Amino acid sequence: MSIDAKVKLPLHDRNILVCRSAYLNDKQIDTVADLNHWSVSRVDSADEMLERIQDCHYDIIIVGISESPELMLGALTQVIRKSPEAVRIAVTGDLSSAFAARVSEVAHSSLPESCTDVQLSLAIEQALKVTGLIKKPEIKAFIGRIERLPSLPDIYEALSNALLSGQSSAREISQIIERDPVMSAKVLQLVNSAFFGLERQIYRLNEAVTILGVRSIRDLTLASHIFEAFPQSNAWASFSFSQIHSRSMLVARLAQDICRSVKVDKHVQGQAFLAGLLHDFGMVMLASHDPEKYRHIMNKAAELSQPLYVVEKMNLGVSHAEIGAYLLGLWNLPPKVVEAVLFHHFPGSSPSNKFQPLTAVHIADALLPSVNSINGCAISSQLSFKYIERLGFKDHLSQWEIMASKYAVKMSD
Numbered sequence: 001m002s003i004d005a006k007v008k009l010p011l012h013d014r015n016i017l018v019c020r021s022a023y024l025n026d027k028q029i030d031t032v033a034d035l036n037h038w039s040v041s042r043v044d045s046a047d048e049m050l051e052r053i054q055d056c057h058y059d060i061i062i063v064g065i066s067e068s069p070e071l072m073l074g075a076l077t078q079v080i081r082k083s084p085e086a087v088r089i090a091v092t093g094d095l096s097s098a099f100a101a102r103v104s105e106v107a108h109s110s111l112p113e114s115c116t117d118v119q120l121s122l123a124i125e126q127a128l129k130v131t132g133l134i135k136k137p138e139i140k141a142f143i144g145r146i147e148r149l150p151s152l153p154d155i156y157e158a159l160s161n162a163l164l165s166g167q168s169s170a171r172e173i174s175q176i177i178e179r180d181p182v183m184s185a186k187v188l189q190l191v192n193s194a195f196f197g198l199e200r201q202i203y204r205l206n207e208a209v210t211i212l213g214v215r216s217i218r219d220l221t222l223a224s225h226i227f228e229a230f231p232q233s234n235a236w237a238s239f240s241f242s243q244i245h246s247r248s249m250l251v252a253r254l255a256q257d258i259c260r261s262v263k264v265d266k267h268v269q270g271q272a273f274l275a276g277l278l279h280d281f282g283m284v285m286l287a288s289h290d291p292e293k294y295r296h297i298m299n300k301a302a303e304l305s306q307p308l309y310v311v312e313k314m315n316l317g318v319s320h321a322e323i324g325a326y327l328l329g330l331w332n333l334p335p336k337v338v339e340a341v342l343f344h345h346f347p348g349s350s351p352s353n354k355f356q357p358l359t360a361v362h363i364a365d366a367l368l369p370s371v372n373s374i375n376g377c378a379i380s381s382q383l384s385f386k387y388i389e390r391l392g393f394k395d396h397l398s399q400w401e402i403m404a405s406k407y408a409v410k411m412s413d
Contacts, residue, residue, distance in 0.1 A: 013036065013037055013038060014036065014038040014039070014059040014060060014128075015038065015039045015041070015056075015057065015058045015059050015060070016029070016033055016038055016039065016040045016041070016058065016059070016060045016061075016062060017041050017042075017043065017049065017052060017053065017056075017058040017060070017061045017062070018040060018041070018042045018043070018061075018062045018063075019042075019043055019044075019045070019046060019048075019049045019061070019062070019063045019064065019072070019075075020042055020043065020044050020064070021063075021064020021065075021066065021067055021091070024062070024064045024091055024113075026042075028115070028116065028117040028120055029062065029117075029120065031117045032117050032120050032121045032124070035121070036121070038059075038060075041056075041058075046068075046071055046072060046074075046075035049061070049063070049075060049079075050075060050078055050079070050082065053079060053082050053083045053086070054082060057083075058083065058086055059086060059087060059128070060086065060087045060089065060124055060127075060128075061079055061083070061086050061087070061088050061089070062089045062091065063075070063076060063088070063089070063090055063091070063107075064091050064113075065090050065091065065092045065093070065095070065103060066091075066092060066093035066095075066113065069095065069099060072090075073099075073102060073103060073106065073164070076088055076090065076103075076106045076107060077106055077164060079106075080106060080332050084332055085131070085135075087108050087124060087127040087128055087131060088106065088107045088108050088335075089107065089108060089109050089110075089111065089120070089123055089124065089127070090103050090106075090107040090109070090110045090111070091110075091111050091112075091113055091115065092110055092111070092112065092113070093112075093113050097265055097266060097267070098166060099166070100265065100267060101215075101265070101266060101267030101270065102163065102164050102166055104267045104268075104271065104334060104336065105160070105163065105164060105267075105334050106164070106334075107335070108123070108126075108127035108130075108131075108335040108336075109123035109124075109126070109127055109335075111123055122351060122352075125351065126339075126350065126351050126352055127335065129351070130325075130335065130338065130339045130342060131329070133322070133325075133342060134322065134325045134326045134329045134338065134342060135326075135329075136322075138317045138318060139318050139322050139323065139326045140326070142316065142317065142318045142323065143323065143326055143327070145289075146285065146289050147289075148229070148230075148288075149327070150225065150226050150229035150230075150327075152222075152331040153180075153183075153221065153222065153225045154179075155176065155177065155179065155180050155183055155221055155225075156218060156221060156222045156225070158176045158179075159173065159176055159177075159214060159217070159218035159221070160218065162176060162214060163214055163215060163218065168214070170206040170207075170209040170210045171206050173206070173209045173214050173217070174204075174205035174206040174208075174209055177205055177209075177217070177221070178205060183221055183224070183225075184205060186221070186224050187205065187208060187217060187220065187221060188202065188203070188205065188208060190220050190224070191208045191211070191212060194410065195246075195249050195250070195253070195410075196212070198211070213270075215270045215273075215274075216270070216273060219252075219270075219273060219274040219277055220277070222274075222277075222278075223245070223248065223249070223277035223278060223281075226278065226281050227241065227244075227245045227281065227284065230281075230284045230285060230288045232288075233288070233291070235291040235292075236287050236288070236291045236295075237374065238287070238294075238295050238298050238373050238374055238375060238377075239287075239371050239372065239373040239374075239379065240371070240372075241284050241287075243371045243372070244280055244281075244283060244284055244371055244379075246411075247280075247368065247371050247411060248276060248277050248278070248279060248280055248281070249276075249277060250368060250407045250410060250411060251276040251277075251279060251280075251361065251364045251365050251368060252272075252273045252274070252275075252276030252277045252364075253273070253276070253407065254276070254364035254367070254368060254403060254404055254407045255272040255273060255275070255276040255357070255360035255361045255363070255364040256269050256270075256272055256273045256276070256360070257403055258272070258359075258360040258363055258364060258400055258403065259272050259355075259357075259360045261396065261399060261400070261403070262355055262393065262396065264355055268336075268355075268356065268357060268360075271334055271336050271337050271340070271357040272340070272357040272360040272361055274333070274334070274337050274357075275336075275337045275340035275341055275344070275357050275358070275361045276360075276361050276364060276365075278324060278328065278337070278341055279321075279324070279340065279341050279344045279361055279365060280320065280324070280365075280379070281324050282319070282320030282321060282322070282323035282324030282325075282327075282341075283308075283320040283379070285320070285323055285324070285327075286312070286316070286320055286323065293315075293316075295375075296315075297311050297312055297315050297316070298311075298373060298375050298377040299375050299377070300315070301377045301378075302373075302375045302376045302377040302378075307345065307378070307382060308320075308377055308378070308379055309321055309345045319345075321341060321342055321343070321344060321345055322342065324341045324342075325338050325339075325341045325342035328341060336356060336357045336358070337357060339356075339357075339358055340356070340357040340358040340360075340361045340362075341361075343358050343362070344358065344361050344362050344365055344381060345362075345381050345382075346384070347359065347362040347384055347387045348384055348386060348387045348390070353390060353391055354391070355391060355393065359387075359391060359393075362381055362383075362384065362387070363383070363388070363400055364404070365380050365381040366380060366381040366382060366383035366384075367383065367400060367401060367404035368380060368404055368407060368408055368411065369408050369411055
């Protein structure tokens with residue numbers, strides 16, 4: 001059922017649906033709703049929640065996870081299919097890091113049971129801001145004019161389901177990948193490339209899965225699928241598509257290492273890796289769609305000494321970051337990944353003061369050398385010192401620069 005076909009609840013700017021839990025603080029939710037003139041409805045079970053969203057449109061869905069973690073995680077996954085436009089907030093207890101990672105795949109934000117009304121309000125506002133930005137009519141209209149849009153590969157969805165189940169073995173994951181012989185060969189090629197720098201050759205997929213992990217394998221297959229959907233034609237010579245892909249893989253690795261340096265959770269590391277792989281694929285889409293016009297935009301950016309995304313916005317009404325984030329949003333990729341792609345050039349637009357995948361991707365993209373372009377246009381981000389200072393990580397910058405210099409060597413190999 002489409003949004004238009006659902007019942008619109010009247011008189012309020014936003015409508016919240018809360019799936020009741022003993023650990024959810026009704027008073028705090030009501031405080032946030034009253035301050036923002038939002039309407040709150042409540043249900044008592046996951047089944048009732050799914051029935052309600054089938055018939056009515058809700059902007060925000062808040063779910064308590066602690067009492068029945070597996071049941072509620074499954075329900076959130078169904079919410080994505082039934083009401084993909086809704087902001088999903090999970091209120092969790094003391095979950096294992098592995099389960100927290102699974103929650104982060106389906107929720108826009110995960111909050112502790114002790115969260116305050118301020119924390120809840122900020123989480124909702126941040127998610128609404130990102131979803132609002134990528135759903136702007138001009139972005140949707142531009143995407144509609146692109147003739148060849150890649151679809152989310154079946155293998156990605158199968159691997160995501162395996163990740164969410166938390167029970168698949170390396171052998172079972174390998175069997176999923178083996179359904180696609182071309183992708184199987186591609187995974188082994190990537191695993192054995194200088195990108196990972198493993199000490200010995202890997203010949204079996206299950207061994208590759210064991211060494212790199214399901215999440216990394218899944219994300220590499222998605223990135224390869226997207227970049228292969230846009231082969232470089234003779235009409236484009238301003239930069240190399242394959243170099244954009246190779247640099248994106250290095251941004252992903254460096255972003256992951258930056259996450260490790262500040263000891264953030266593994267699911268943040270994983271989402272930074274995925275966002276790094278995909279942060280610039282919007283440029284490849286734009287260059288493929290209208291090579292002559294995009295060449296003009298790059299020339300203008302070089303002449304004016306302006307960031308590429310600024311000149312894109314001036315001439316197209318959209319930027320490559322918005323195009324990429326929009327498509328990832330359509331595919332229901334993890335919200336923090338979408339946010340990192342959207343804001344990687346201007347991270348200060350994110351209201352969060354926490355280290356998140358966006359933080360790592362912005363820093364990695366800014367510290368690594370740009371891909372060479374024939375017109376001298378700088379493609380990489382400009383480091384936002386103000387943003388880094390706001391988050392309190394200024395003292396880490398010299399360490400990150402040393403880490404980036406080691407990856408920069410790989411770009412010149």
